[in-house]
Amino acid sequence: MIKYTDLGISEDEFEQEISPRLKTVFLSGEFICDTQVKVFEDNFAAYCGSRFAIAVNSGTDALIFSLNSIGVGEADEVITVSNSFIATANAIAMVGAKPVFVDINENLLIDASKIEAAITEKTKAIMPVHLMGHVCDMDSILSISKKHDIPVIEDAAQSVGSMYKNFKTGTFGKTGCFSLHPLKNLSGITDGGIIVTDDEDIAEYLRQIRNNGLESRDKQKIIGRVSRLNSLNAVILEYRLKKIQSIISKRRVMAELYNKLLNNCQSVSLIDVPDNIYHTYHTYIIKVKNRAALQKYLAEKEIETKIHYPVLIHNQAPFNTDNGTFSLDKTTELSSQILTLPISMVNEDEVNYICQTIIDFYADVRNLSSIESTH
Numbered sequence: 001m002i003k004y005t006d007l008g009i010s011e012d013e014f015e016q017e018i019s020p021r022l023k024t025v026f027l028s029g030e031f032i033c034d035t036q037v038k039v040f041e042d043n044f045a046a047y048c049g050s051r052f053a054i055a056v057n058s059g060t061d062a063l064i065f066s067l068n069s070i071g072v073g074e075a076d077e078v079i080t081v082s083n084s085f086i087a088t089a090n091a092i093a094m095v096g097a098k099p100v101f102v103d104i105n106e107n108l109l110i111d112a113s114k115i116e117a118a119i120t121e122k123t124k125a126i127m128p129v130h131l132m133g134h135v136c137d138m139d140s141i142l143s144i145s146k147k148h149d150i151p152v153i154e155d156a157a158q159s160v161g162s163m164y165k166n167f168k169t170g171t172f173g174k175t176g177c178f179s180l181h182p183l184k185n186l187s188g189i190t191d192g193g194i195i196v197t198d199d200e201d202i203a204e205y206l207r208q209i210r211n212n213g214l215e216s217r218d219k220q221k222i223i224g225r226v227s228r229l230n231s232l233n234a235v236i237l238e239y240r241l242k243k244i245q246s247i248i249s250k251r252r253v254m255a256e257l258y259n260k261l262l263n264n265c266q267s268v269s270l271i272d273v274p275d276n277i278y279h280t281y282h283t284y285i286i287k288v289k290n291r292a293a294l295q296k297y298l299a300e301k302e303i304e305t306k307i308h309y310p311v312l313i314h315n316q317a318p319f320n321t322d323n324g325t326f327s328l329d330k331t332t333e334l335s336s337q338i339l340t341l342p343i344s345m346v347n348e349d350e351v352n353y354i355c356q357t358i359i360d361f362y363a364d365v366r367n368l369s370s371i372e373s374t375h
Ligand SMILES: Cc1ncc(COP(=O)(O)O)c(C=O)c1O
Pocket: 058, 059, 060, 061, 084, 085, 087, 088, 129, 131, 155, 157, 158, 178, 179, 180, 181, 191, 192, 193
């Protein structure tokens, strides 16, 4: 079986790399938001090219606190997309605001040309999602942000290390929010998240809100939560941050091979990656016709696939009250075509096998008869 992913590690790696690091934390007695967390924060900020990094309990909290930090609240609106993980919209709703969903483009990213039409006097932020490790059209988004004086909060949960014109994602908006969930390219051993910002006041606010609102040990300034990264997670994240480039490079090599092998398959459309974008392939998604049959066929051939995401956010129970008011034609059209292929653990032979299996599926006239080309 070619598994979509497997989060387990080898016994060797555990013994040689993980266990000694965990032991250091246990022996130090510093478990929460201490030296090890600060080391990871500083190194992550340097990696992104940001002034500050503030670690929190999850990517969702990173988004919520970022919205808090720029004053988004009750009755405000935040522009984002519907084809994301539900956390994007949940974070907006958790601060009392309303997500306003804008359509996407062929590359599954926010269609920047549709943003201005969605702006109202209530719009308090734009939250582009760098889905898959791809990157949104930041030049257009930043120029709209500047023109209307509406801050950008980047949902960079899936895009650690991705770049736009050689600048890392997360560094374009007021803040950039990353998830360190075990499934992400930079993966922790429990939930985790981290926010980058160049704004000193926002950084200080974020440090307080994650820690009961305390500005010093006994003095509270704002209402806050408890959302601190623990040191056990931080030492593993620090270890994996040192290896992040090789993790990303391997994914990019496999993605390139997929692209090469599927490029001529008439029934498959590939995601386009402009030259000025460095894609890190948190997921490798293709667009296909006859998806359900293909997915079933691949499963029969021992290939596990996923759909990101099977239910669009505006169709989820808490968010479907405004159905019909958003114009999401492309989002809806593409949601029935997207298919995520394994990328995190595959080798060259497996990618060859997966692509040949897809090509074989469409070579069968019975599968072709009910579909049209996606090109
Ligand atoms: C696009 C997106 N936004 C936000 C999140 C939330 O991150 P977390 O699960 O760490 O809270 C995720 C995580 O899957 C995500 O993929």
